[in-house]
Amino acid sequence: AQSVSQHNHHVILSEAASLELGCNYSYGGTVNLFWYVQYPGQHLQLLLKYFSGDPLVKGIKGFEAEFIKSKFSFNLRKPSVQWSDTAEYFCAVGSGRFGAGTRLTVKP
Amino acid sequence: ETGVTQSPTHLIKTRGQQVTLRCSSQSGHNTVSWYQQALGQGPQFIFQYYREEENGRGNFPPRFSGLQFPNYSSELNVNALELDDSALYLCASSMTENTEAFFGQGTRLTVV
Numbered sequence: 520a521q522s523v524s525q526h527n528h529h530v531i532l533s534e535a536a537s538l539e540l541g542c543n544y545s546y547g548g549t550v551n552l553f554w555y556v557q558y559p560g561q562h563l564q565l566l567l568k569y570f571s572g573d574p575l576v577k578g579i580k581g582f583e584a585e586f587i588k589s590k591f592s593f594n595l596r597k598p599s600v601q602w603s604d605t606a607e608y609f610c611a612v613g614s615g616r617f618g619a620g621t622r623l624t625v626k627p
Numbered sequence: 628e629t630g631v632t633q634s635p636t637h638l639i640k641t642r643g644q645q646v647t648l649r650c651s652s653q654s655g656h657n658t659v660s661w662y663q664q665a666l667g668q669g670p671q672f673i674f675q676y677y678r679e680e681e682n683g684r685g686n687f688p689p690r691f692s693g694l695q696f697p698n699y700s701s702e703l704n705v706n707a708l709e710l711d712d713s714a715l716y717l718c719a720s721s722m723t724e725n726t727e728a729f730f731g732q733g734t735r736l737t738v739v
Contacts, residue, residue, distance in 0.1 A: 525669075551726065553728075562717075562730045562731065562732045562733065563670070563719075564730070565727050568727055609670070613724070613725045615660060615683060615724075616672060617662070617669040617671075618669055619668060619669040620668070620669040
């Protein structure tokens with residue numbers, strides 16, 4: 520069965536720090552991978568997606584993610600976080616399988 | 628603006644009752660997925676409908692059922708409500724079953 524694991528439940532960073540959120544999935548076939556973000560009081564929205572091609576994908580607001588097929592991973596990164604990045608981040612496989620989420624708190 | 632709308636936004640029901648939640652998908656999307664999001668958890672996949680047919684189901688009992696209509700809007704029905712059914716119910720539409728999902732704002736269901 521498909522599953523998605525996000526290893527960090529809550530990450531606290533200071534502004535300008537670098538971010539990496541882990542995501543591993545278990546699925547044997549071709550996968551489409553997503554990162555979604557949920558800002559406080561708002562609904563889930565797409566941050567970035569990987570379907571095929573260049574395994575390093577860039578999304579909105581300076582986020583990027585790298586698909587490493589051999590490791591079944593799709594980690595999210597940002598070189599320098601801002602206070603406005605405080606949100607919950609969800610990794611997903613296809614349109615049905617979400618990880619438990621990682622809460623990111625950025626301190627000003 | 629995602630274009631996915633859900634109704635109602637909040638709902639309080641008594642244990643044992645039945646509830647119907649509604650979702651209008653984004654224009655051009657023929658796939659609708661429903662999720663349950665408990666407090667502090669990620670969305671849990673309930674089921675997905677593609678062109679009016681169920682196209683996958685998560686680990687939810689049969690008292691969770693759904694429909695998709697010809698205009699691709701959808702309903703989630705839950706019978707014999709239990710206290711643990713209290714959660715945010717999210718609807719998402721997509722162009723196919725494996726593309727990005729666009730979420731509605733959710734329906735907050737409280738079972739007392």
